[in-house]
Amino acid sequence: MNHLLSIDELSEADLREVLRITPTFAEVAQRRIAKVPALRGQTVALLFYEDSTRTRLSFEVAAKRLSADTLNVSVKTSSVNKGESLRDTAETIEAMGIDAVVVRHRSSGVPWQLTKWVDAAVVNAGDGWHQHPTQALLDCFTLQQKLGDLSGSHILMVGDIKHSRVARSNVSALTMLGAEVTLVAPPTLLPPAIHTWPVRTSHDLDKALATADGVYLLRMQSERQNEALIPDLREYTTLYGLTAERAAKLDPTVPIMHPGPMNRGVEIAADVPDLDQVIVVDQVRNGVAVRMAVLFLLLGSGGSDLPPNAAPQAVLV
Amino acid sequence: MTQALVIRGGTIIDAIGSRTQDIAVVDGVLLAHEDAPSSAQEVDASGCVVSTGLVDLHTHLGEPGDEAAETMTSGGRAAVLGGFTTVLAMPDTLPAVDTAAVVEHVRKLAEAALCHVEVAGCVTVGRTGGHLAPLGELAAVGVRYVSDCDAGIQSPLLLRRALEYARPFGITIAQPANSLELSTDAQMHEGEWSSRLGLPGTPAEAEEIMVMRDVALARLTGAKLHFQTLSTAGSFAIVGAARRSGLPVSAEIASHHLALCDADLAGYDTNKKVVPPLRDMSDKVAGQAAVADQSIDCIVSDHTPQSTDRKERPFDHAEPGSVGLETALAVALTQNIEIKHVLRAMSWRPAELLGLGSPTERAITPGARADLTIIDPQESFTVSTTSLATTGTNSAFQGQELRGRVRATIVDGRLVVDGGQVQA
Numbered sequence: 001m002n003h004l005l006s007i008d009e010l011s012e013a014d015l016r017e018v019l020r021i022t023p024t025f026a027e028v029a030q031r032r033i034a035k036v037p038a039l040r041g042q043t044v045a046l047l048f049y050e051d052s053t054r055t056r057l058s059f060e061v062a063a064k065r066l067s068a069d070t071l072n073v074s075v076k077t078s079s080v081n082k083g084e085s086l087r088d089t090a091e092t093i094e095a096m097g098i099d100a101v102v103v104r105h106r107s108s109g110v111p112w113q114l115t116k117w118v119d120a121a122v123v124n125a126g127d128g129w130h131q132h133p134t135q136a137l138l139d140c141f142t143l144q145q146k147l148g149d150l151s152g153s154h155i156l157m158v159g160d161i162k163h164s165r166v167a168r169s170n171v172s173a174l175t176m177l178g179a180e181v182t183l184v185a186p187p188t189l190l191p192p193a194i195h196t197w198p199v200r201t202s203h204d205l206d207k208a209l210a211t212a213d214g215v216y217l218l219r220m221q222s223e224r225q226n227e228a229l230i231p232d233l234r235e236y237t238t239l240y241g242l243t244a245e246r247a248a249k250l251d252p253t254v255p256i257m258h259p260g261p262m263n264r265g266v267e268i269a270a271d272v273p274d275l276d277q278v279i280v281v282d283q284v285r286n287g288v289a290v291r292m293a294v295l296f297l298l299l300g301s302g303g304s305d306l307p308p309n310a311a312p313q314a315v316l317v
Numbered sequence: 318m319t320q321a322l323v324i325r326g327g328t329i330i331d332a333i334g335s336r337t338q339d340i341a342v343v344d345g346v347l348l349a350h351e352d353a354p355s356s357a358q359e360v361d362a363s364g365c366v367v368s369t370g371l372v373d374l375h376t377h378l379g380e381p382g383d384e385a386a387e388t389m390t391s392g393g394r395a396a397v398l399g400g401f402t403t404v405l406a407m408p409d410t411l412p413a414v415d416t417a418a419v420v421e422h423v424r425k426l427a428e429a430a431l432c433h434v435e436v437a438g439c440v441t442v443g444r445t446g447g448h449l450a451p452l453g454e455l456a457a458v459g460v461r462y463v464s465d466c467d468a469g470i471q472s473p474l475l476l477r478r479a480l481e482y483a484r485p486f487g488i489t490i491a492q493p494a495n496s497l498e499l500s501t502d503a504q505m506h507e508g509e510w511s512s513r514l515g516l517p518g519t520p521a522e523a524e525e526i527m528v529m530r531d532v533a534l535a536r537l538t539g540a541k542l543h544f545q546t547l548s549t550a551g552s553f554a555i556v557g558a559a560r561r562s563g564l565p566v567s568a569e570i571a572s573h574h575l576a577l578c579d580a581d582l583a584g585y586d587t588n589k590k591v592v593p594p595l596r597d598m599s600d601k602v603a604g605q606a607a608v609a610d611q612s613i614d615c616i617v618s619d620h621t622p623q624s625t626d627r628k629e630r631p632f633d634h635a636e637p638g639s640v641g642l643e644t645a646l647a648v649a650l651t652q653n654i655e656i657k658h659v660l661r662a663m664s665w666r667p668a669e670l671l672g673l674g675s676p677t678e679r680a681i682t683p684g685a686r687a688d689l690t691i692i693d694p695q696e697s698f699t700v701s702t703t704s705l706a707t708t709g710t711n712s713a714f715q716g717q718e719l720r721g722r723v724r725a726t727i728v729d730g731r732l733v734v735d736g737g738q739v740q741a
Contacts, residue, residue, distance in 0.1 A: 008513075087629040107631030108515040109585030128633070130515030168515060191512035192520070 003122040004294055005111050006131040007172040015137070015176055018293050022141050025292035028065055029285075038300050039068035042099040047073045047089075048125070049105040054260060054284065055125050055135075059102045062291035068299070071098070086110065090117040099299055103127075121298040129163050135259055136169035138290040140177060142282050143214055146255045151178030156208050158184040158240060159218030159267055162191050162229075166259045167218060171199055184208050184240065188229040205240055209250060216257045217242055220267045233266050244269045255279045322732055323353040324725075327362025327691060330657060331369055332665050332676030340367070342687040345730030349683050360732065362691050365724055368660050369679045370402025370688030371646065372667040374462075374491075374569055375545060375617035377638070378404070378434070379708070380426055382411025387622040387708045393430025394706040395642040397733045399618070400663075400723040402688035403433040404642070405671060408444070409466040415439040415450040417458040431733045432726075433688070435671060437462040440479050440490060446470055449479060456486035461672050464491035464545060467592075471497055473530060480540035489567075489670070491543040492531055494552065495593060499523035504633050506594045510579040516632065521549040521600065524593060528552045532559045535566050543670065544568040546619050548593040550603035557612025567670055568612075570604050571619035572645035573713050575652050577601070587628045587635035588711045591619070608649075609658045614670065616662040618645040622709025639713035643705050648714065650694055650721030664690070687730040696722040706739065 001014060010018075028036055044063040048056050056072070063070045073093065090113075093101060100121040103111050108128030115122050126132040140150065147153050155174055161167040161183050174181050181199040183190060194201055202208045209215065220236060230236050237243065242256065247269065250256075256268075256278045264270045272278065322342040329338050341353035373396065379387030387395075396404050406423065408414030414423060420436050427434035438455040442448045444465045452463065463483070469492040470476045479490055500519035505511050507518025528544060532555060535542040544556055547568050556568045573591060578598045581589055589595060607613040621638025628635050641648075649659045665676035679685060700714040726734035733740055 085626050085629050086631060105631060107633045109632040112585045113587075113629075113631070128515050129517075165515060168513075192507045192518060193509040193512040196509040196512065 001297060003111070003115055004133050004298065005115070005122065005124045007133045007136050007169045007176070010133075012176050015173060018137055018290065018297065019141050019144065021296070022286070022289050022293045025296070026286065026289035028292070029288065035065050035067060037067045038296055039063070039066040042299050043069045043071060043097065044100045044102060044295065045071045045073055045093050045098045045120075047075070047093065047101050047103045049075045049103075049110075050126070052104050052126065055104060058284070058287040059123075059125060059291050062288050062295055065288070066292055066295055068099075068295065086113055087117050090114050094118045094120065100295065123294060123298065126165055128165065130165050130168060132165040132169050134287070134291050134294055135166050136173040137294070138283055138287040139170055139216070139257060140173050141290055142257065142279060142286050143255065145282065145286075146279065147213060149178075150174065152180065153213040154180045154182065154211055155214045155216060156182050156184055156212045157216045157218065158205060158242070159220055160189045160224060161185050161218070162189045164218050170216065171197060175199070182208050186230060186240065189224070206246065209246060212254055214255050214257065215242065215250070217267045219259065219261065220263055237266055241266060242268045242272055244271060247272045247275060250277070252277050257283060260284070320730070320732065321354050321357035322360050322727065322730070323350055323357040324360045324362050324367060324689070324691065325350075327365045327367035329367045329681045330660055331680040333680045333682070335657070340681060342689070342727060342730045345687050347681060347683055347685045347687050352683075358732070360691070360725055360735065362724070364693060364695070366656060366692045366694055367681065368690045368692060369664045369668070369681060370726070370728065371400040371663045371690050372671060372673065373401045373404040373618050373620070373642065373645070374615050374667045374670065375571070376404040376406055376620045376642065377409065377622065378406045379622055380410070381423065385624045385708075389426050389429040389434070391706060391708045392620070392622070392642070393432050393434070394739050395620070395640070396430070396432040397726040397728065398706050398723060398737070398739060399642040399644070400646050400690040400692060400726055401432055401642060402690065402726060402728045403435060403668070403671070403673065405435045405437050405462060407466055408437045408439045408464065413439050413444050415442050415444070417451075417454045420455065420458050420460060431739070432728055436460060437464055437491070439463060440465045440470060441475070446472065446475065449482060452479075452483050452486055452488055456488050460488065462489050462491050462543070464493075467493065468495045468497045468500070469493040469527070469545070473534065476531065477534050477538060480534055480538040480542065484538065484540040487541070489541040489543050491545050493545045493593070494524045494527035494531060494547060495519070496523045496527050499526075503594070504590065505582055506579040506596045508579060508597055510582060514582065514585070519594065521551055521596065524549050525551040525555065528555045532556070532564065532566060535559070535564050539565070541565045546571045546574070546593055546617065547613065548574050548596050548600060548604070550600045553603055553607035553612045557607065557610070560612070567614045569615040569617045570608065570613050572616055572641055572648040573619070573639055574601060574604050575608070575616065575654070576648045577713060585632050587630065587632055588639060588715060589713045590632065590635055590637050591621075591639050591713065592637040605652055605654055608654055608662050614662065614666045616645065616649050616659065617667075618642045620707070621711075622707050623711045624708075625710045628711050639711055640705065640707045640709040642707060644700055644712065644714050644719060646692065646723065647698070647719035647721040651719045656694060687727055689727040690723060691725040693722050693724050695720065698722055
């Protein structure tokens with residue numbers, strides 16, 4: 001693989017390979033000196049056109065644990081005006097001799113456009129409503145830790161699917177791993193051609209929860225009520241929120257996930273995040289290891305040359 | 318006296334039929350080939366189709382106001398290389414073409430073009446959807462088409478008034494069909510691909526409800542209405558039914574809608590971002606059928622040149638539009654639409670709608686005006702924006718191989734393109 005743009009561009013083998021080598025990188029974090037020289041001398045630019053503290057920090061920690069140099073390029077949203085040429089920015093970065101560009105942008109497709117103008121590896125850290133592949137990888141890894149093989153497991157994704165890159169990436173990744181996915185949302189928050197997706201849909205959260213092996217809640221943004229997509233947040237919470245009552249009925253072994261940041265009191269009741277089955281912290285922790293694995297596969301001496309079953313330990317000493 | 322030409326070896330295809338016949342051109346008029354002077358220049362049309370000149374009802378020429386994207390000179394070269402002898406220049410210039418004075422100014426600029434340029438006016442002052450432009454004044458200086466471009470007139474009352482008021486002048490109101498509210502923030506067609514690509518879409522219905530509305534207003538007013546760049550199977554069916562019921566409506570489809578669809582946006586190529594957007598595969602197929610069964614009158618280029626910087630932006634910030642003058646004919650022929658349907662949609666019918674004469678009046682017979690296009694339907698070429706004559710760099714067909722090349726174009730008896738090259 002030369003870039004990580006979308007889960008859809010990965011083969012099942014690629015996806016399983018990332019998940020297979022991730023524990024090795026998680027182990028690095030446990031060491032007294034949590035750093036290995038795998039990417040020494042390489043530079044990773046973090047090109048964030050949209051604020052995102054946690055994703056940017058996660059990539060930065062991942063790159064640094066692999067001894068790569070990092071370059072933070074924060075482009076204020078306000079300066080991304082219509083006159084700015086994406087190509088100019090890309091070529092400026094390219095001229096500095098960057099090995100990888102981790103890009104976050106509010107417009108879908110920007111990582112694809114960058115690949116036309118830079119030779120560096122491009123990692124999509126979230127583009128518009130489209131994709132956030134490392135999020136899906138870390139979510140699958142975290143779910144596997146709790147549930148084992150995901151084949152045949154029933155995962156609910158609840159909330160604003162239409163505007164969610166997290167949902168798009170996870171639907172692809174989870175179904176590739178054999179999970180059955182049910183999207184629970186009002187019809188206005190589902191993508192228009194949802195019938196073409198390999199999922200079931202439901203508008204009855206209580207019924208769907210009864211057969212769930214895992215529950216993934218998405219962030220609900222208040223501006224959706226201004227667009228007449230929902231009447232108000234109160235009704236949303238009543239119909240689609242993980243209230244304390246719903247959480248109490250859920251088997252305590254069913255993991256509850258959220259990409260963060262959570263709106264307590266909207267998609268999740270205020271006290272629910274404190275339950276043991278809420279594994280948001282595991283997601284964040286695993287995020288670093290998964291991103292290390294991705295950067296290693298793209299930039300490491302192995303890279304695409306890595307033999308299919310080789311363990312990366314050799315380069316992690 | 319302009320040059321005399323004798324065109325040999327071609328197959329003439331016009332509204333009269335198809336025949337192998339040589340023809341002469343003297344002083345801008347067609348003559349029987351025996352009447353050519355001995356000094357006449359030979360034009361080799363062997364293996365080619367000789368057609369009445371192509372006419373484009375939908376061209377954005379940039380000038381005045383957006384000379385960075387196109388000028389009359391560059392746009393005119395692109396037109397004749399694409400086989401067009403007449404183009405209808407859209408009025409979305411700066412200033413907008415909303416008075417007789419601007420019409421005259423644009424005509425003056427258009428003298429630099431190698432083809433005939435007809436000038437379309439606006440429906441409302443400044444294309445703002447507010448007050449009606451002086452349609453009587455525009456008609457008096459020869460304007461036959463008016464359009465507000467972009468999304469067209471949204472207010473049903475304003476459109477009704479425009480249709481009623483324009484009727485005695487014989488002016489055609491041309492309207493794109495798009496409900497702006499149903500298209501808020503839309504970047505592409507709403508469907509499987511917009512769902513997958515995470516881009517806001519506009520449903521086919523946003524176009525179709527406006528077509529239904531405007532057909533109803535054409536029935537109410539009895540005025541001439543032309544639908545610009547229709548793109549959905551539903552729209553073709555509605556307009557086809559309206560025409561068959563005898564309403565004075567006509568319609569066009571942009572050439573790119575005959576060949577591309579929403580799935581082609583998978584790589585986020587901003588040169589394929591057009592308005593209306595590339596639709597579903599089924600709409601594309603329906604568009605080809607609508608040209609053949611005449612539900613749709615015309616194929617247009619919807620030539621919309623943009624400078625590179627307006628396309629090298631994130632998809633949702635990139636300006637829409639594709640250049641099309643130099644590819645429209647080949648795009649249609651590459652889709653295996655029968656050449657007589659293509660010529661009817663790109664020459665006979667648009668010329669008639671523009672008042673340039675009926676298909677039989679314009680037929681290739683002695684005495685007719687010498688606007689001709691000579692086409693090699695078998696020659697292929699690969700589209701490269703660096704070799705196109707247009708200043709715009711935004712071709713939706715960049716890198717694609719197309720079949721059907723213009724070998725020669727004759728405007729007013731003058732051989733402006735020969736051997737596929739502009740004759741300076």
